[in-house]
Amino acid sequence: MTAKVIDGKAFAATVREKVAGHVARLKEEHGITPGLAVVLVGEDPASQVYVRSKGKQTIEAGMNSYEYKLPAETTEDELLAVVEKLNNDPQVHGILVQLPLPNHMNSDLVINAIDPAKDVDGFHISNVGLLGTGQKSMVPCTPLGCLMMLRDHHGSLSGLNAVVVGRSNIVGKPMAQLLLGDSCTVTIAHSRTKNIQDIVRSADIVVAAVGRPEMVTGDWIKPGATVIDVGINRIDAGEGKTKLVGDCEYSSCAEVAGAITPVPGGVGPMTIACLLANTVTACCRANGLPEPK
Numbered sequence: 001m002t003a004k005v006i007d008g009k010a011f012a013a014t015v016r017e018k019v020a021g022h023v024a025r026l027k028e029e030h031g032i033t034p035g036l037a038v039v040l041v042g043e044d045p046a047s048q049v050y051v052r053s054k055g056k057q058t059i060e061a062g063m064n065s066y067e068y069k070l071p072a073e074t075t076e077d078e079l080l081a082v083v084e085k086l087n088n089d090p091q092v093h094g095i096l097v098q099l100p101l102p103n104h105m106n107s108d109l110v111i112n113a114i115d116p117a118k119d120v121d122g123f124h125i126s127n128v129g130l131l132g133t134g135q136k137s138m139v140p141c142t143p144l145g146c147l148m149m150l151r152d153h154h155g156s157l158s159g160l161n162a163v164v165v166g167r168s169n170i171v172g173k174p175m176a177q178l179l180l181g182d183s184c185t186v187t188i189a190h191s192r193t194k195n196i197q198d199i200v201r202s203a204d205i206v207v208a209a210v211g212r213p214e215m216v217t218g219d220w221i222k223p224g225a226t227v228i229d230v231g232i233n234r235i236d237a238g239e240g241k242t243k244l245v246g247d248c249e250y251s252s253c254a255e256v257a258g259a260i261t262p263v264p265g266g267v268g269p270m271t272i273a274c275l276l277a278n279t280v281t282a283c284c285r286a287n288g289l290p291e292p293k
């Protein structure tokens, strides 16, 4: 069997197109332009790349992009003052503080200082609680993108066995909540899980969010299962070159799986598309307008 490739790049383009349509209508019918503020502290090269591409795609969707690039030695109080200013700015509907923050800062404190209504990353404790109790919330972008691709591929996810490998607050835990919300039977595996291969092999849906290059191999996968590979790992490709690989070994998993997301071109592009979608949702909620579906 060769798996169907779930084309996250193409899917993300359709999501961005829909977002741009909503933005155009918000402008035309209500004179409102959604705005996303992204705050970057320090010079982490990967974060700089993400922030640049978030800004570019925000503008391409017709929204306002506000970038705050603060030096690594910024104090926590200074950062909190920026967050407070953005919380009070009616032009700003979404606020994203790029993680990781420098070590001298308490990320939880900073994230929980963001107005939950503007927390387009969905990491504020209020949004985490709302998601966990099945209430309307801001949903973290990466798991939301994974869910959209799974729904698109399967239609209903009800009753499917899902195994999420990884229990981070950013990906693994919210992913598990979303799958539970769609009536999957969910198992979360992590670094202390026993017989992890057997557990993964029981899954109709595998979501790998581990940060270990090509850890999940084809012999872990039940024939026909759907594999969503969240991992982004840069590895040595020889001759002084590097390449991006996921947490799943693509070639062996694709031989067994029914469907699989590639890396790059799978989950990654969906993450930013969902960030734009969340910003439009936040803008609609702030203005008492119907949310895009």
Ligand code: NDP
Residues within 6 Å of the ligand: 142, 165, 166, 167, 168, 169, 170, 171, 172, 189, 190, 191, 192, 193, 196, 209, 210, 211, 212, 230, 231, 232, 233, 247, 267, 268, 271
């Ligand atoms: P974290 O490092 O925060 O979490 C990794 C999780 O994997 C932990 O729960 C850890 O378990 C678990 N784990 C580590 N080693 C093993 C192992 N040998 N067996 C089983 N479980 C293990 O990572 P993130 O969740 O932030 O990210 C995961 C991956 O997804 C990374 O490659 C990251 O780059 C990528 N990513 C991609 C995004 C995208 O847009 N595509 C967005 C965000 C992340 P324990 O808790 O026990 O330590």
